[in-house]
Amino acid sequence: MDRYVHSALGPRDRDRLPPGPLLGRALDYVAREEWRAARAVLDRAAEDPAERRRAQYLLWEVCQVLGEPDPAARALRAALREDPVTTRFSPAPRRRILALAAPGDFQANLPLGALLEAPEIELHTLWLTDPATVLRDPAAAFAGPPPAFDCVFIAIAEDPRHHQALAAADRLAAALDVPVINSGAGIAALSRQGVAERLRGLADAVVPPQALLDRAALEAGPALDWPVIIRPEHSHAGQGLARLDGPAALAAYLRRTEAARCHLAPFVDYRSADGHWRKYRIILVDGEPWPCHLAVHDDWTIWYYNARMELAPWKRAEEARFLGDFAAAFPAPARRALQGIAARIGLDYCGIDCGLLPDGRLVLFEVETGMIVHGWDRPGLYPYKRRAVQAIAGAVERLIDRRIAAWPARTGRACQLAEGGL
Numbered sequence: 028m029d030r031y032v033h034s035a036l037g038p039r040d041r042d043r044l045p046p047g048p049l050l051g052r053a054l055d056y057v058a059r060e061e062w063r064a065a066r067a068v069l070d071r072a073a074e075d076p077a078e079r080r081r082a083q084y085l086l087w088e089v090c091q092v093l094g095e096p097d098p099a100a101r102a103l104r105a106a107l108r109e110d111p112v113t114t115r116f117s118p119a120p121r122r123r124i125l126a127l128a129a130p131g132d133f134q135a136n137l138p139l140g141a142l143l144e145a146p147e148i149e150l151h152t153l154w155l156t157d158p159a160t161v162l163r164d165p166a167a168a169f170a171g172p173p174p175a176f177d178c179v180f181i182a183i184a185e186d187p188r189h190h191q192a193l194a195a196a197d198r199l200a201a202a203l204d205v206p207v208i209n210s211g212a213g214i215a216a217l218s219r220q221g222v223a224e225r226l227r228g229l230a231d232a233v234v235p236p237q238a239l240l241d242r243a244a245l246e247a248g249p250a251l252d253w254p255v256i257i258r259p260e261h262s263h264a265g266q267g268l269a270r271l272d273g274p275a276a277l278a279a280y281l282r283r284t285e286a287a288r289c290h291l292a293p294f295v296d297y298r299s300a301d302g303h304w305r306k307y308r309i310i311l312v313d314g315e316p317w318p319c320h321l322a323v324h325d326d327w328t329i330w331y332y333n334a335r336m337e338l339a340p341w342k343r344a345e346e347a348r349f350l351g352d353f354a355a356a357f358p359a360p361a362r363r364a365l366q367g368i369a370a371r372i373g374l375d376y377c378g379i380d381c382g383l384l385p386d387g388r389l390v391l392f393e394v395e396t397g398m399i400v401h402g403w404d405r406p407g408l409y410p411y412k413r414r415a416v417q418a419i420a421g422a423v424e425r426l427i428d429r430r431i432a433a434w435p436a437r438t439g440r441a442c443q444l445a446e447g448g449l
Contacts, residue, residue: 047077047078049069057089079109080109083102083105091133111169112152112170122147122428123175125180125205126150126152128182129154129189135183136184136397145420148424152182153168155183155192155199165198178207178427178431179200179206179207181193181211181214184397185216185396192211197211206427206433213372214396219292225371229364231389235293235390248274251291253272255271258289270294304382305321305322305323308380309365310400317353318350336409350411350415360389361387361389379393402416
């Protein structure tokens with residue numbers, strides 16, 4: 028977690044703008060995962076004009092780790108009021124990327140800096156703090172002269188609360204006259220119901236239908252084919268996720284949640300013959316699948332963080348085989364399903380979480396653009412993972428390079444952009 032938290036203030040940024048004494052002390056606490064101590068120092072650093080903006084940005088991250096979403100949101104808003112652009116500098120950039128992001132928590136955007144760590148990549152992030160204004164006037168997105176960049180990457184993840192920001196991202200990207208990776212409209216279509224509808228009838232795949240019901244409909248006792256899985260709207264990483272086997276279980280669930288609306292889907296038993304559940308993460312880059320990780324657990328509520336892969340060498344060996352030889356480890360029907368998903372979704376970049384049935388068909392859990400991809404796992408324990416992440420990053424870099432190379436010569440408008448105007 029420490030590498031993730033101070034990713035926005037990585038070594039190259041700190042070399043260019045060395046932290047003051049308070050921020051430096053906070054970063055030391057972060058490195059030791061002493062979050063409360065880091066929070067206390069950052070509160071003081073945020074009062075120092077010389078350290079304020081970077082302290083507020085780091086405070087946004089630390090408060091999320093501490094489970095304090097409201098102070099985190101306030102810190103991010105304060106940082107972005109000074110300048111909506113954050114930058115990871117490169118001394119000799121080969122690729123200059125402008126990522127478009129929406130203010131929110133860790134789940135709100137693809138953490139592009141975690142994926143694209145190469146020193147020759149300069150990454151600017153423009154936070155769309157006022158999407159309504161950007162829709163009217165794209166130039167208003169920047170508080171001052173824009174940085175120089177070669178392409179735009181729309182990094183905002185799907186969420187109904189982000190739909191205006193995604194529309195603004197498309198509007199701004201069209202005005203910038205550079206290649207664009209991903210489409211705001213395409214991302215907005217990745218709701219659970221939207222994906223299920225778009226992929227309905229897909230060969231070699233089981234795509235469970237999704238329903239979003241308000242509390243009144245749930246309390247009325249909807250007719251359901253039990254068992255079902257339920258989760259609150261906007262929830263991620265298993266928050267509020269449960270399996271319900273009948274009306275009594277639904278009533279009990281509603282007594283312990285305050286959610287106004289919940290997603291429901293049929294429960295699919297995709298256990299392997301050995302009784303374990305396997306959840307695969309695959310990244311699609313320009314339609315090509317790249318394995319990211321495999322989690323193996325003895326419970327259906329499975330994520331990488333609760334699978335305890337570090338305790339089971341046999342699990343890690345299986346994951347290494349999956350990452351090292353995807354074609355051999357992933358059955359042909361499921362690979363065909365991935366091709367169908369890529370064609371129907373139509374995005375340049377997205378992630379897929381899925382399982383496998385005994386007959387080789389794919390069971391789809393989720394398609395989204397915000398899944399974190401990083402190479403920070405301990406190399407002594409996971410010696411195979413860094414190479415897999417580098418392969419994904421390389422595929423993204425090649426995609427960006429192809430788009431830049433194929434883009435027509437810059438127009439006068441793009442030249443004006445480099446000088447600070449649209």
